[in-house]
Every structure is written in C-alpha cells, then in structure tokens.
Amino acid sequence: MELFVSVKNGADANAGATAEAAVRTLERARELVRMKLAEGYKQDITVWISGGRYELTEPLRFDEGDSAPEGYSVTYRSAAQGEEGATISGGSAITGWEPYDANIYRVRLNEGCAIHTLYENGERALTARSPKQGYHVVAGKGDGDSRSGFRFLKDDIPLFEHHAGGAQVHIWPGEGEWNWFTETKTIDRINWEEGFISFKEPAPWGIDQGSRYRVQGALSVLTEPGEFYFDASGGELYYYPRQLPIEEQVIVAPAMNRVIELVGGSHDKPVKGIVLEGLTVECSDYAREYRMPDSNCERAESRHGLVYLENACGSSVRGCHLRNSGFSGIVLNGYCQGNEISGNLIEHTGYNGIYVIGIAPGEGDYASAEQADVSKGNLISNNLIRFGGELVGHSSGIQLYQSGSNEVSHNEIHGMPRYGISLKGLRQGAMESSYYGTEVTWENHWDFTHTRNNLITRNNIWDVMKDSQDGGMLESWGAGTGNRIIANRFHHSGIYFSFGFCIYLDDASDYYQVSHNVIHDLYSAGSGVLWFVIFSKGIGNRIENNLLVRNDARAAFGTQEMAGEANRDVTILRNVAVNSGDQLYHFVNWKDDRLQEADFNLYANGAKELTVSGIYGDDKRGLVPIPWEAWRQMMDGKFDAHTLNSDPMLITEGEGGSVQFSLDPGSPAYGLGWEAIDMSGMGLKESFPFPREWRLRDC
Template sequence: MEEAGTLTMEFYVSQKEADGVTGAEADRSASERDGSRERPWRDLAQARDGVRRARAAGFAGPVTVWLGDGRYGLDEPLRFDARDSGCGETAPTTYAAEPGAKPILTGGRRLTAWEQAGGGVYRCFIGSETLRRRGYTLFENGVRADEARSPKRGYHAAAGKADGDARFGFRFARGDVPRIADPGNGGLKVFIWPGEGEWNWFTETKPVASVDWEAGTIAFREPAPWGIDQGSRYRVQGARELLTEPGEYVRDEREGWLYYMPRSLPIEEQEIVLPVVKRVLDVDGGGSGPDAPSGEGIVRDLAFRGLTVELSDFLPAYRMPEANREREEAREALVRIENAERITIADCVLRHGGVSGVLLNGHCRNARILNNVVEHVGQNGIYAVGFAPGEGAFGSAAESDVNNGHVIAGNAIRAGGELIGHGSGIQLYQSGGCAIERNVIAGMPRYGISLKGRRFKAMEPAYYGTEVTWENHWAFLHARNNLIAGNDISDVMTDSQDGGMFEAWGPGLGNRLVGNRFHDSGIHFSVGYAIYLDDAADGFLVSRNVVHDLYGAGKGSLWFVVFAKGIGNVVENNLFVRNGAKAAFGTQEMAGEPNRGLTFRRNAVIDSGEQLYHFINWSDDRLKEADFNLFYRSGGEAPTVTGFRGGDTYGKQPIPWEEWRALLGGRFDVHTAIAPPLLEEPERGRFRFRPEAPVWALGWRPLEARGDEDGNEDGNEAGNP
C-alpha cells in the first residue's frame, strides 16, 4: 500500500492465518486480501502480480514486498520479467524478509506416503509423468541423499579402452560393476572423468546402453567428449541393485516409484524432500523478440534481500561444457537471471541446489551478488555465462559483450560440486569488468575462482563477419578487466587435477588478482597449483596475494605455487609460506599459445619449493624481468632452477643458483636475496615482516597496502602483449 506523504509503496506476504479462521471463512478472507499489513497476501505470485498492477498504473517510487516467516512452496519457478522492473536505481522493486523474519522459498516437495519395500528400503509413489521431468536429487533432513552407487565412496578405475570408438565406453575390472538386471532400461548411469585416464578436468553423467559382464565392457548411449582409457575414474549409479546403504535412493521411471533407505527412523518423522523445480527464482526480462512481455524485454532494478532460497532439481544426465561454453540444459540455478540489468541478491541463503546457486546468463549486466551464503550446490556457487565468440545475433564482438559489470562480494560459498565433479566457487565465462571481492570459498572439487574464454588457436577464422587475427583476437574475449581481490580460498581442488585454486584459460586482457589468501588446500590427484594462468591467460597482474600451507596428498602433487603461461603476466609482491611445492614459479608454452614477457619480482618465497623457477620448453624471451625476490628454505640452501640444459625440454635437470644468475649475461635475479625472512605470524595465516627483514631493501610493499587494484604500482602495466 502507498504510504501517505511518501513516494514509497509497501506490500506484505505472510503464511500466518488468523486464529480460528478456517474453511469458508478462510477462503473469504483470502479473497479479501490486498497485500496490506492487516490483510497480507499468502502467495508470492499474488504479491508479484500486485506490484505489476501498481507499476502499470504509473507508480514510479520504490516498492518493497515484505515476506514474513514461513515456507513458501513452489511447484513451478517464481518468474519475474520486464513488468517487474523498478523505476531506476533509486526506486527499485524489492522482495525482502521482514525484520526478524526468516522466509524460505522452496522448490522442494515433502514425501510422506512411504511404504516398506524390504531390506530397510522404503518406497514412495510420485508418478511416472513426474519422474520424467523432475526428481533427480533428494534430501533427508537438509542433507543430500546419494543416488545408489558402486563404489560407495571414491571411484573405480577403468581397466582400458573398449573396442571401437573409445568415447562410447570402456573396459572394467572383474567385480567392479555389480550385476544389474536390464541395465540399458533400468536407470543405470556412469559418473566419469573422461579423458585417457590422466585428464580429470570435467565430469559427465552418462546413461548406460548396455553392459557385457563376460567381456567386461560398458557402453554409453551417447559418446563422451574424449576417449576412456586405463585409469579413468568412474562410478556406476542409479540401479535398484545398488541400493544397499542408508542415505541412498533410486528412481524407477517406468513404474513411478522412488526407493530410499533412510538415514534415520521412523521414516515418517524425517523430512524427506524431493526438489521439483530446476530453478526457484527465474528472473528473465524476456529478451527483445516478438514474445517479449514488454518494451525491450530487459528487467531492471529488482532486488531480493534476506531470503532463504532452497531446493532445486538436478538433470537426468550431465554433459560437460563444449569449448568451455556450458550447454543450455545445464544453465540452471536456484536463482537464474537473464535479460536483466542491476539485479541484486543480498543477505540471502541459497542452499541445496541441483546445479548452481546463482546463474547470470546471456545478456546480464551489473548484477550485485552481496553477502550471501551459498552452500551445498550441485555445480558452481555463482556462475556468469556470457556469449561465446560468434554466438548470438550480434553484428560485432563489441555488441556481444553483454555479460559484465557484476559485483560479487562478501559471499560465503561452500560445498559445491556435489553432483558435477568440476564444480567451483565462482566462475566467469566470457564475462568481464566484474569485481569479485572478499568472498570466502571452501569445499570445491575444482577451482575456487575461474575465468574462462577461448584461446587464439581454438578460434574460428572469422566471427560476425570479421576475420580473426592475432592482433584483434582479444576483442572477442570478454572475460577481461576483472578484479579479484581480498578473497579467502581454502580446501578446493579436492577431486580433480591440472587446475588451480584460482584459474584462468583464454579469458582476455587486464585481469587483476590482488590481495587474496589461498591456504590449507591439497592436490589429491595428479598435479595442480595455487594460481594457474593456463593456456592463453595473458596480461594478468598477480600482486600481494598470500599463499600458505598447501600440500600434495596421496598420488597428488602441488607442482608449482604459480604456473604462468600466456604473455605479459606480472607476478609481484606475493608471499608464499610453507607450501609443499616442486617450485615456486613454473612456466610453459602449451598448445602453440605463446609464453613470453613474464615478470617475477619482489616475491617472498619461504619453504615453498626447492626450486625458485621451473621452466618447460624455455625460450630466451620467456622472462621480461625476474629480480628483487626473497628466497628462504629452512636450512639455508640456495634454490635451483630447471629448464636450460641442452635437450631438457621438461626441466628435469636442475642447475645451480649462480649458473642461473649468469644466464644471458646476468639478466635475472641480480638483487634477489637468499636469507632468513624475519617473518612473524601473530596468528595462524596472518603474516608480517619485522622492520629489519631483508624484504624492505628489496622494495617490498606491505600486504595490506592499497593502490594496485587499479593497476601496477610501479607504472609497469601488465596486459600489454
């Protein structure tokens, strides 16, 4: 209702009913509701439609819809389009929790009609038609259930290639795949890291076509992106015969039953919930086509504050991104935003998602994702997906740069990748000009933060009618000019390899990684890194980051603290402490993408590798500058450097420190010091150098200093290939 003497309007939604109001009286009461504090709406769609009427009638001030306590169940996504826009940044439309209230918007349906199915298993009929569209994850008392699987924890390893096209299946060791009746029609799937055994970059969930137990082969209905070979990690899941442990479920699509072995009994007292929507909040202006709801089809100045948004569904199967571009069927999230500008999600709890927590898809500008808790999601916590080079009805690369300007700050993002093995905290694909600041990220099977685009050698000859050349190719790469500052990242890279706590692949120029803390994380399989500037990651500034207490575990190796490919990257004034790495810095030219003009200066490397540098396929233009660093290893030994002896392409033969310093006429590390660091740690992970520490003579800047978020403090800019 409009408040007298003001230019604001407020509405109310409540799940509470007046005492003693039932039956026909309740129905009559509902029909008389007008969204006032005295007669609040019960339904969120009613509130949305009431706001639309007010805006259509010409109200141009701020509108707030206050939500009271309660669970607001949704059988379909709550959709917002251009009609729901605010009237500028000072007059937004806001959906907010009433002070002291904790409203929950839920896409889950509680299952109650359980009957015993034998052996500690219960079943609930949910309908075969329903199962064809939904029900691909399950929760008991707020904890995700597992689709029944073998092995119960970890993975089997493929025994080798199958005959024919190795993308369609693999050989398995005797006993690894239990006998399944009618596996091609019984819901059996394979969760697998495809790629010759060693490549553990992405997972897929592949429906099974057939299993031959005598030959020891399993075949997929559709091919994986790469061949499967000995050592590829996998598990089988989804068949009734695999349902043997509490917390496991299976779906019978043919008969419409869901089978579950509960963690706690009696089952009737447990809250067992089936998500029934793939997105809970769906914000989509509608685009600019003929079906757009109004005007240009962009929703603007819409905010959600203080809400809990929970329980979205997963997918029948998952296929990994194609050239880093997420497939359309997987662009789902608890909150999905598209054809939108200046949308705010603030102080919310986003939990128990089937795919991602927040998805900023396609045309999406200047979103504000602030101070939220995002937890227990199937893939990424926050995911921005712009347009791939050449994609969309655009006339030029500049026109296609429509996913940008986001502020993603102050969020706690934890426990991602629960259903998709390459899940990450925050990922930007072809999205730039963003500020990713002060987020706390933990519990991810792959990256903490990732920037993705496309490398030059993988581009088409032309996009939008423009020939792609080396000189202009960066114009097609939109994940540029991002600031990643003040984030705290730990316990990531838990279940993948050849990745980093921060990672970038073909993103574009001008990205800055400043003042972040990377700590207490391990590489558990193959190799990985703390900061990974992967193929065609050019023009980065990496400054004033603290990396401490990283390690390799089991068969995993922390190969380098920083792995810098690309051109013109500047790595300076970073502190590395107690990292069990092979070397502090590694470089490599890979896939034909140049690796040159790198700068390593004023870094403090303390007990973080025997080698200061490890070069793969060295060339004399690899380094622009390397100097004023501090190196110390307990015991006082000088570092070694690898990658120079004749024929030592992979840097396996270390050379002594003084030989390195004499290389190319003494160009490198003339002033670098090997000395005790005089570093203090007043509390774990919080470091400071004593006044007499040697770093000050090397030009060290305090880690808390400001100034290089917008560029390099020395004026030697990164990002000028």
C-alpha cells in the same frame, strides 16, 4: 509502498496493505506490485514476506513488467531472519512411504514425475552407487570408439538388473589422463562376462585405463542410508532413510531446475531494480544426464540456478541463504549488467556456487564482437560459498565465462572439487576462422575474449581442488586481457592426486596482474603433487609482491608454452617465498624471451640449495636443476641480480586460516622494494549477515 505476504495467515483475497491483511502467495504479491507499477507508481516498493515455507509449483518469475522505476527498487524481503525467516522451495515433501525390505522404503509417484536428486531434512540424498566413496578405475579401452564405452575389472561392479533408461556411469573422460570434466552417461549395454560397458551416447573424449568412474542408478546397489533409486519405468521411488521413523523425516523432491527467475524480455527490455533480500531459497532439480561444456561454453540444459538472471540490470541478491541446488546456486546468463550478488550464504550446490555466463565467440544474433560483449560490470562480494560440486565434479565456487569488468571481492570459498574461482573463455588456437563476418587474426583475437578487466580481490580461498587435476585454486584459461588478481588469501588446500597449482594462468591467459596475494600452507597429498605455487603461461603477465609461506611445492614459480599459445615476457618481481618450493623456478620448454624481468625477490629455503630447473642441464632436457649462481650468470646476468637468499624476518601471529603474516621492519625485503600486505581485510567483511558460528572460517 509496502505489501505483506504470509503463507501461514494470509489470503489472496486480501489487499496485502498491512500485516493483518497479508496475501498468502508470492505470486499474488507479484501481481499486486505489477498492477501498481502499471499505474505509473514511482517510489520504492517493499514486499515483506513473513516466516514460513513457500512451496512453488513452478518458478517464481519476474520480468520487465516487474521492474522498479528508474532510481527506485522493488524489494522482496524476508520479515524475519534465520530459521524464522521465509523459505522459498522448489520442491515438496513426499509422503505415503511403505516398507520395501528391512531398510528400504518405497512410494509410487504421480505419472510424469522424475527424480534426479533428493533431500532428507535439508541434506542431499545420493543416487545409489558403486563404489560408495571415490571411484573405480577403468581397466582399458572398449571395442571401437573409445568414447562409447570401456572395460572394467569384473569384481568392481556388482551384478544388477539393467534395463533401458536405468543405470548410469558418472565418469571423468579423457583417455585416463585428463581429469578436467565429468559427465553422466546412460548405460546402453553391460556385459559382466566380458567386463564391458557401452553408453547410449558417446562422451566427448576417449576413455582408457585409469579413467575414474562410478556406476549409479540401480536398485541392487542401494545399500546405505541416504541413497535412493528411481525406477522411471514404474514411477517408483526407493529410499534408504538416514533416520527413522520415515514418516517423521522431511524428504523433499524438487520439481524445477530454477526457483526464482529474473528474466527480461530482451536486451532492450531488461528486468531492472529487483532486490531479493534475506530469503532462504532451496531445493532445485538436477537432470537425468550431464554433458560437459563445449569449448568452455556451458550447454543450455545446464544453465540453471536456484536464482537465475537473464536480460537483467541493476538487480540484487543480498543476504540470502541459497542451499541444496541441483545445478548452480546463482546463474547470471547472457545480458546481465550492473547486478549485485552480495552477503549470501551459498552451500550444497550440485554445480557452481555463482556462475556468470556471457556470450561465446560467434554465438547469438550480433553484428560484431563488441555488440556481443553484454555480460559485465557485476559485483560479486562478501559471499560465503562452500560445499559445492556435489553432482558435477569440475565445479567452482565462482566462475566467469565471457564476462568482464566485474568485481569479485571479499568472498570466502571452500569445499569445492575443482576451482575456487575460474575465469574462462576461448584461446585463439581453438577459435574458428571468423566470427560475425570478421576474420580472426592474432592481432584481433582478444576482441572475442570478453572475460577481461575483472578485479579479483580480497577473497579467502581454501580446501578446493579436492577431486580433479591440472587445475588451480584460482584458474584462467583463454580469458581476455587486463584481469587483476590482487590481495587474496589462498591457504590450507591440497592436491590429492596427479598434479595442480595455486594461481594457475593456464593457456592464453595474457596480460594479468598478480600482486599482493598471500599463499600459505598448501600441500601435496597421497599421489598428488603441488607442482608450482604460481604458474604462468600466456604473455605479459606480471607477478609482483606476493608472499608465499610453507607451501609443499616442486617450485615456487613455473612457466610453460604449449598448445601453440605463446608464453613470453613474464615478470616475476619483488616476491617473498619462504619454504615454498624445491626449486625457485621451473621453466618447461625454456626460451630466451620467457621472462621479461625477474629480480628483487627474496627467497628463504632453509637448508636447501637454491636451484632453478627447466634450463638445459647435463641431461639436455632441463630436468636436472642448475645452481642458483649459474642461473644468475645466464644471459649476461639479466635475471635476479638483486635477488636475495636471506631470512625475511617473517612475523607470524595466530594460526590456521586466521594466521596473520608480516615482515619485521628490519627485513631485507624492504630494501628490495617490498610493499607490506594488509591481510586484515581478506575474506568476508564484518557486515556478513549470517551468524559467525556458521562461517567455519578456520580450516
């Protein structure tokens, strides 16, 4: 069965059975499909959506009544591709602008409107701010609760008229040290004489000297093109356009946090078999304030995406262009199984590119941890995800929280402020004493961590970790066991301030396999330091057969035990590291059970002496590196007895992000058991549906 929709030539009074008799709205097409399904129709259904712009007044929602029959699909497909295709928008153009001063225009909006983000000609406009780029730095703690305000240098913040509900602070809380999460706080009081700001509601962590922040949302700091200010009390929007005349620019205000929803009624009544294909979906809203996750669990008010799935099974988002979101591009929330997210271009998101959110330990009306394990078995493949985190500083290209047995493959991710890919859960030391009536013990705590048995493979990640610290290009914290990080490419990415890593198995990341990855051309920049290329906390992690080339790191491999979470039985085996660390290993708080095995590696450090740091040396703290031979003699020669310091005979073909590495057949690495790594299939497949010139594959 086929139905046809045309915003240009259709009419909802039509039957929609032919292109000449198309309906006009997506809502009417959905209604006709639903009626057909209610009659018991059991065949594939395709809704052809003609080119044009479909502006919604509320999210387009599909539920179990729109589900495809078992074994069939209901596909909503753009009839044309590219700029000629169908665009579904969560916003509408603003008109009626009038001059306010030489550069700024003003318009009065309808009562009840609120503007949290704005787009001009498809490019995000920014809330008026100070500074324009980067951040100011907190001068010191405020009076009383350090979470509720801070002191600032008087010359940092320009004078502006402040009133209730107006200006805000976008800040990285964390005592001036932890640049892990951002929040947006509304200012309660600001005193320029004393250099003090207080918030209406406290941040979750204290704020101290060195915390980064900016002030935003005041008319007097609206001074550059592409900035806006919304006066909530007067309902007036002020904008400094990038181009003139303003009447010829398409300036869009989003009206909803989600544009398309696939939401079933319950676990027992999921939406199934819906396919969104070849559509452009754009322009969703943000929020007045953003609060960081609670123990990695995203708050309900921030679980929004251009496309949102919940209680959804066997549905697909394929070949779509998702752009200009307030929050994330795609969100799979709660019960989501067997869905496919593939071949999409996801860009200019306010938050994450793709966000999969399972059930937090103890959350929901479940009888056991096993029943709560409802987010799993999804495919996230062959997507280009770029330029995210435009509104939330700790954003990822792809984040899995409490979600397992997913395949994340062949994606290309770049231009993210924090992680490329992140796996999140809750470490045992931060869990409550019991969940679902079951006491939490060391032996059973992994039952409550559902981010497990994920396959992360053949992805191409570069230019991430742009605006945060103590993170990694691929990161894990408190996730479950059995995750596999295999045959990915990480390259051309820097640590711009403080410190960070490439593959970062953070606290309570246990029993991971990290193998056949290629990591090259990572660097330290400014005040930033790439500490370790691969950093393994946790238990039983196996780091095998990875190729590290030209990485400006303190050490190739590092380990650390902290937060009361064990770090032991790590295996580092058959890796090749070429000019990738001043030290080969650095062990923070070494213990004799830290490594289960370390051997058959090959290092080539140029003229540098081979050393290991973190073992007790002359300074009794392990900061002075010990010679390589001293390391090999430790513990009766247990480690690196066969490891070589030798030329690997590396072959380099091409350059930039497309470079291909291999080892000459005569390389001594093969005598150590090295397995060749095929780099040709890392990143996007040739079937990626968007034009090659859109990919920006070379960094």
